[in-house]
Amino acid sequence: MTELRMTLSTVAAEFNDRVSKEAQPETPIGEPSKAALVEHANLLLSDRRIRRQFLPADLFHEPAWDMLLVLFVARGEHLPMNVKTLVSFSDAPITTSQRWIEQLHKLNLINRVSDPVDRRRMEISLSHQGDQAMSAYLRALIRNATYNADAQ
Known part of the structure; x- marks a missing residue:
């Protein structure tokens, strides 16, 4: 009974988290949309993958950054992400990727939720804080690119 209660609590917490994320305010005028x-x-x-075709991948080894980008895209496209899939996108050994997942979780940038059907599976998603940080960063990049294009 306790196990069922824990599973239901986990599912309820994930559901509440997803509902609160979906209830985001509309994008202010002049700001880039979530899409x-x-x-x-x-x-x-894509740029990161292309870069690896021409230069040694070890020069640009940032598994945490790759994971954050993938999780941001997965969240925006409403795609589930588990540890195995996330690790495959990081281009890092499994143990390195798992350490980064732990670090990102400690920094409250990602959420980890056990799959209620298969407890061996762990679902990973960008936390609200992680989403806010990534959104702010991407907005700044877009504003910077727009400013530089206008200045030319």
Whole structure:
């Protein structure tokens, strides 16, 4: 009975978290939309993959950053993400990736929720704080790019 109660609590917490995330205020006029931010994050991920084709990948080894970008895109596209899938996007060994997942969780940038059906699976998502930080960063990048384009 206690196990069922814990599972239901976990599911309820995840549900409440998702509902609160969906109830975000509308984008202020002049600010990029959430869809534009997700598109920009996808472009950054694409740029990172292209860079690896021409230069040694070890020069740009940032598994935590890759994970944050992937989680931001997954959240924007309403895609679930588990540890195994997230690790595959990080281009790092499993143990390194798992250490980064732990660190990102300690920094409250991601949420970890056990799968109620298969307790061996851990679902990972960007936390509200992580989403806010990534959104602010991507907005700043877009504003900077727009400013530089206007200045030319």
